Amino acid sequence: MKILVVGGGGREHAIIASLAKSPKKPEIFCAPGNGGISQLATCVDIKATDIDAMVRFAKENQIDLTVVAPDDPLVLGMVDRFEAEGLRAFGPRANAAIIEGSKVFSKELMKKYHIPTAKYEVFSDYDSALSYVRNTSYPTVVKAEGLALGKGVIIANNREEAEAAVREIMQDKAFGDAGNRVVIEEFLTGQEVSVLAFTDGKTMVPMVSAQDHKRAYDGDQGLNTGGIGTFSPSRLYTAEIHAECMEKIFLPTMHAMNQEGRTFQGVLYFGLIMTADGVKVIEYNARFGDPETQVVLPRLKTDLLTIFEAIIDQKLSEVSVEWADNAAVCVVLASGGYPKSYQKGYEITGIDIAESLDDIVVYHAGTICKDGKFFTNGGRVLGVTAVGTDLDDAIRKAYDGVSKISFQDMHYRKDIGIK
Numbered sequence: 001m002k003i004l005v006v007g008g009g010g011r012e013h014a015i016i017a018s019l020a021k022s023p024k025k026p027e028i029f030c031a032p033g034n035g036g037i038s039q040l041a042t043c044v045d046i047k048a049t050d051i052d053a054m055v056r057f058a059k060e061n062q063i064d065l066t067v068v069a070p071d072d073p074l075v076l077g078m079v080d081r082f083e084a085e086g087l088r089a090f091g092p093r094a095n096a097a098i099i100e101g102s103k104v105f106s107k108e109l110m111k112k113y114h115i116p117t118a119k120y121e122v123f124s125d126y127d128s129a130l131s132y133v134r135n136t137s138y139p140t141v142v143k144a145e146g147l148a149l150g151k152g153v154i155i156a157n158n159r160e161e162a163e164a165a166v167r168e169i170m171q172d173k174a175f176g177d178a179g180n181r182v183v184i185e186e187f188l189t190g191q192e193v194s195v196l197a198f199t200d201g202k203t204m205v206p207m208v209s210a211q212d213h214k215r216a217y218d219g220d221q222g223l224n225t226g227g228i229g230t231f232s233p234s235r236l237y238t239a240e241i242h243a244e245c246m247e248k249i250f251l252p253t254m255h256a257m258n259q260e261g262r263t264f265q266g267v268l269y270f271g272l273i274m275t276a277d278g279v280k281v282i283e284y285n286a287r288f289g290d291p292e293t294q295v296v297l298p299r300l301k302t303d304l305l306t307i308f309e310a311i312i313d314q315k316l317s318e319v320s321v322e323w324a325d326n327a328a329v330c331v332v333l334a335s336g337g338y339p340k341s342y343q344k345g346y347e348i349t350g351i352d353i354a355e356s357l358d359d360i361v362v363y364h365a366g367t368i369c370k371d372g373k374f375f376t377n378g379g380r381v382l383g384v385t386a387v388g389t390d391l392d393d394a395i396r397k398a399y400d401g402v403s404k405i406s407f408q409d410m411h412y413r414k415d416i417g418i419k
Contacts, residue, residue: 001026003305004058005041006048006078007069008032010332010365010383011290015069015304016040017361018297022305026065031057035374036364036382051078058087065090067308071147074266074286075101090308092286096257096264100286103145103183113256115249116280120185126170129182133162139187144169146178153224155187190275191419192282193234194292197250197270198307200316201263204254206246208299208323209237210292211419216339218415225339226380229416231329231391232295236274245272245279253284265311294363294383295328329394329417330385331402335366336409338379346408348374348381354401359387359394362401376407391417 003026005016013036016028020040031054033043046053049072058066068078068091077094091097098105110117118141123129133140133156142165144152152175156162162184169179197206212230216222249270257264269285269292297304301322310319335342344366351362351374363385366378384401388394395417402412 001065002061002063003028004044004054004061004063004066005030005069006054006066006073008034008037008048009070009290009378010363010380011288011293012069013037013040013363013365014293014297014383015067015288017363018300018304019067022303024303024305026305029057029061029063034364034377035367035369036362038369049073049076051076051081054078055081055085055087058082059085064088065305065308067091069287071097071100071285071287075147088312090266090312092264092266092268096262096266097286098262099257099264099268099284101147103143103283104181106284107183107185109253109256109260110281113252113259115252115256116278118185118188118280118282120183122181122183124181126166129166129170129184130163132184133166134159136162136184138162141185141187142166142169143183143185144175144179145181145183146175152178188273188275188280188282190273191234191236193237193272193274194230194289195237195245195250195270195272196289196292196296197268198311198316198321199254199268200265200311200314201254201258202314203316204246204250205316205321206242206250207296208232209234209242210289210295212289212292213413213416213419216334216411216413218413223339225334227289227291228332228334228380228413229330230291230295231327231394231417231419232292232299233327233391235391235419241274241279245270249279249281265314290365291330291332291380291383294330294385298328298361298385298387299324299326324387326387326389327391327394328385328387329391329398330363330383331398331412331416332365332380333382333384333402333405333407334380334411335376335378336411338411342379343409344375344377346376348376348405348407350405351382354384354404357397357401357404359397360401361385362405381407381410
């Protein structure tokens with residue numbers, strides 16, 4: 001069996017590592033891939049959003065299944081196009097991926113179907129948005145409507161910061177067309193938890209919980225990143241909270257999408273916040289989260305390929321999805337300066353030593369392989385993931401692995417998993 005995985009980050013490396021364990025022993029290709037992925041799959045130099053080239057490659061190489069992992073190609077309709085060409089693809093169609101592609105759509109969906117979320121207003125006019133933030137309470141949250149690499153959300157603590165955020169998104173176009181409209185919503189207080197779920201539109205199977213660290217520096221200081229570390233399970237996500245989420249959020253979202261004629265088949269990511277008024281939805285993603293995938297999939301006992309195929313065939317109810325009773329922690333090693341400007345091309349040493357340790361796997365996010373050596377090629381470079389009997393055990397192992405790796409200007413947080 002031949003599988004093509006679209007994407008080239010740490011999430012894709014984790015997906016491929018899981019697929020490679022399948023008893024079906026698939027031959028795996030990845031486009032565009034990265035240095036670490038090249039050790040498990042044949043990397044193909046095709047941009048993740050180049051739908052025509054992906055279809056052409058899949059046909060020419062008789063690919064049996066294409067897994068579309070990133071948000072951009074999903075929102076652009078890559079799955080739709082593959083299906084139209086008679087090709088099998090995993091991931092939501094464009095009309096369902098809009099749940100991530102448009103924050104306005106997702107907020108209005110939640111309002112219509114009474115799914116708990118923050119109060120909000122939508123603005124397409126710059127002056128109207130400015131007028132609103134001059135009269136709202138603080139802190140407040142300003143979001144670019146569209147996809148912005150996980151960075152289009154700004155928490156403003158006062159009027160000056162809110163005005164700057166609106167200007168950056170709507171006038172300066174810091175996130176391009178993603179900022180044509182903004183969502184301004186109330187700031188919710190509480191701990192955030194991520195729950196990814198497998199769904200075929202008829203059955204919803206949540207995965208084990210995770211929590212990630214967005215801020216660049218220890219103690220949740222510094223700029224927001226796409227995720228600088230993560231751990232699973234959350235220390236706060238109890239069986240009682242899970243039951244509440246199933247009843248008020250997970251299943252209602254699946255049914256709402258069906259009602260709207262937008263059946264969601266794939267991985268639906270729930271960004272949750274536990275407030276004094278119960279659990280609420282901060283955001284949806286239409287795919288595996290990054291870096292949450294790097295701690296969730298290592299805990300999966302069931303064959304991932306079997307799950308993917310069941311979702312495509314709407315037979316998820318026939319699969320028993322099982323998880324290990326353990327914990328996982330992922331510490332992201334980033335380029336100095338990330339999430340702002342940073343240099344690329346530094347040699348990375350010690351990955352092999354880290355991976356020789358028990359229960360450690362190093363997922364590559366922004367690397368390139370040349371002459372058998374790895375070099376930095378992105379902001380988030382590596383994700384050092386450890387599995388342990390509990391979180392404290394996994395934290396200790398993860399940082400032991402981190403200590404073996406080095407590259408110039410390497411940056412990482414020292415407090416991942418301690419929340």
